[in-house]
Every structure is written in structure tokens, then in C-alpha cells.
Amino acid sequence: MKNKILILVGILALYSCQDKKESKNIVKTIVQDTLSKTIGGTADLSDAPPRDDNAVELIRKQLNVLLKKDLRALTKGDRYFYYEEFDLNNDKKNEYFVGFSNSYFCGSGGCSGYILNNDGSVINKFTVTDFPILVTTSSTEKFYDLIFESGGKFHLLKMKGGKYPSNPSVQEVVKGNVPKESTKVLDIQGKKMEKNSF
Template sequence: MTESDRRFSYSEIDLNEDGKNEILVTMKGSYYCGNAGCTVYLLDNKGTKISGFTIVDGPVVIANSKTKNWSDLIIPSRGVNYLVKFDGKKYPGNPSMQPKFDGNIPAGLKVVLPNDAAVYTF
């Protein structure tokens, strides 16, 4: 893996209202990204992996709705927004296999992993 493959951005947000932030990490570089998008990991507040998402091509939006006490996520993949719901243990890994989020994303929803987020190297 090259140094340019060891880049990432992250955002913290409490997705399950337990008072502890979960961490969303988007990986950068050709090792983790292809022409359709990049890999994103969801970690708990101690850094343990909860879910991994493939083919994510933009910012993740936190929906107003919840499933099993976890916020639903609006995840773009291949130019389409998908509504991704927690199944009780994790979120499904391939957003494009989930229901499409039709219509415009309502103003005021929290955006995480914005395109202009700071980039770090590990």
C-alpha cells in the first residue's frame, strides 16, 4: 500500500443516542476506492468495527428516521441515494442493494464525511 492509499477522513456522530459518538471513516486512494466510490467504515467509540460500506461516492446524510433505535443513513452510491437501515447488529454493507431514497434530501439534515473534510494519513 502506498502512502496515498493510507489516507482517510472521519466524522463523529451519536447514531443510537447512547451518549457516545460513533465514528464514520472514509478511506481514500486506489487501494480503497474505485471509479464508483470508496470504502467507508462505521466504528464504535472504542474503534471496533460495526459496519463497512462499499462503493460510497459522496457525503453520508443522517436521516430523520430511525430503525431499531439507530439513525437511518442516506448513502450515495453510483450517483443514486439509498436509505440504509440498521438491522439490530449492523448496517448492510452495500448501499446500492437497499431501497432508493427518492426525492430531494431535506435541508437541515446532518451531513457527515463531507467532500471537503480534512484528510489524514495513517
């Protein structure tokens, strides 16, 4: 939202500095178009600054610890991750979904990844999943329930004892359609997500 406001302020400042009538009309049209797209949620913010560098650095440090034994086997091309923030327990602090999409972390059953707390500590490591992960509107132990796709089926994961199950493929299969109000996270194939090295 801050990015949208900054874009609008910049455009309005440009509009107010114009002297010529023709320029005013062009800038006015741009301002009106951008304003309507921003309000409608269709503004293209692809040039917006990258996400929180502190989060990337926190995840990077944690992965270097968690994958310490794997580092020698990883090629430079294997050493990248994707992440997305989501407040899973409504404590006003985002947790981090961390995923990979290369042959070291992915196999025929899917890929592995992590869910990290806001401080970088591990909530979960997960395996054999396909992205995206879905966050539902139902919750267990104050954390939203998750739906992971594994083996072509959707599986429901509920928090139990402070952890989600690590292997989605052995969890309850979702019967019927996936709830439409679920939020996609780590939509690595569907979104243009930024690669981050570690």
C-alpha cells in the same frame, strides 16, 4: 463550542489589558465583531486545534488491524483516512465514520469505509459509496437511518440486527428529494477535512 468560548475569553483578556484609548477602540471593535460572529455561528475557527487525538489514534490502531492483509499493497499515499464523529444512537457517545478517497479504496462505483463504535469496534464496513453520507432524523433499532449516494442514486440504509447493510447500491432508492434536515458527514469534497495517516 469550547473553542468559541476560549477565543472570546482570550479576546476579552486582551481587551482588558489595553492602556491606550486608540488601542481600546480597535480591540473593542474586534471583540464586538468576534462576539457577533460567534453568536451568529459565522466565526472562522480555522485555526482551532485539531480534533480529538485519542479518536484519531483509536481509528489508526483499528485500521491497522482491519487492513492488515492490505498493508503491504498500500503505498504511503494510500495510507490516510478522514473521519467524522456523530452520535448515531443518542447514547452520548460518538460513533466514527471513517472514509478514504484514493485509488486503493475507491473505484468507478465509489469508495469504501467504516462506521466504528466509540470503542473502535466495527459497526459496519461499507463499499461503493460517494461522500458525503447523510444521517436522517428517522431511526431503526435506535440508530439513525442513513442515506448513501451510490451510482448517482440515493439509497436508504436502516440498521438491522446491529448492522447497516454494507453495499448501499442494492438498498432501497430514496424517492423524491433527500430530507433537508439530514446531516452531512464525511463531506470530504465540500469541507476542508483533515487527512490522518495510518
